[in-house]
Amino acid sequence: DTAVSQTPKYLVTQMGNDKSIKCEQNLGHDTMYWYKQDSKKFLKIMFSYNNKELIINETVPNRFSPKSPDKAHLNLHINSLELGDSAVYFCASSGTGRYGYTFGSGTRLTVV
């Protein structure tokens, strides 16, 4: 039983396209996150949702739009993809009072 699952695992697409990444967690956690990991391995927070409400919205181009239909799901839609969007995107979740984040296996996005 995968705790935090992301789909797809790999995504290769052309510049200008629109794509979505889906994330689901079955841990009963209240908070979910999107992180971007670039080629230098830096992990940068993009968004955070707590119980379907947006609580963190970092300086991210508005081409990126998260959506949380319920507290177990957090999707990421990206419009007009650019070469610089190529990275690994990780979904994560955390519970109230619990310590660490549980990460999904990541989505490697390549824009060509």
Added chain:
Amino acid sequence: GQQVMQIPQYQHVQEGEDFTTYCNSSTTLSNIQWYKQRPGGHPVFLIQLVKSGEVKKQKRLTFQFGEAKKNSSLHITATQTTDVGTYFCAGRGGATNKLIFGTGTLLAVQP
């Protein structure tokens, strides 16, 4: 904004040697977490430290939180090839209390 730096960026050791990575924050932290990411994998939570000067051990791994709660270290005794990966610290602090990941230390272990 809050920054969390780690040194070294990269460390190559022979199997059996010790390894230490250091984590420094620009602001005082309420707690610090450590994660390990295997090559091609995702970050996996290892531990959280909360108290000033706290030291915790997990088998060959020793984690320390500085007295001023602005730095931390991870020490691995007698490295094994299974220790290969990138080790991240992640600090929570500042006005927003966000968890900010450090820059990471990539550990390579030669058998």
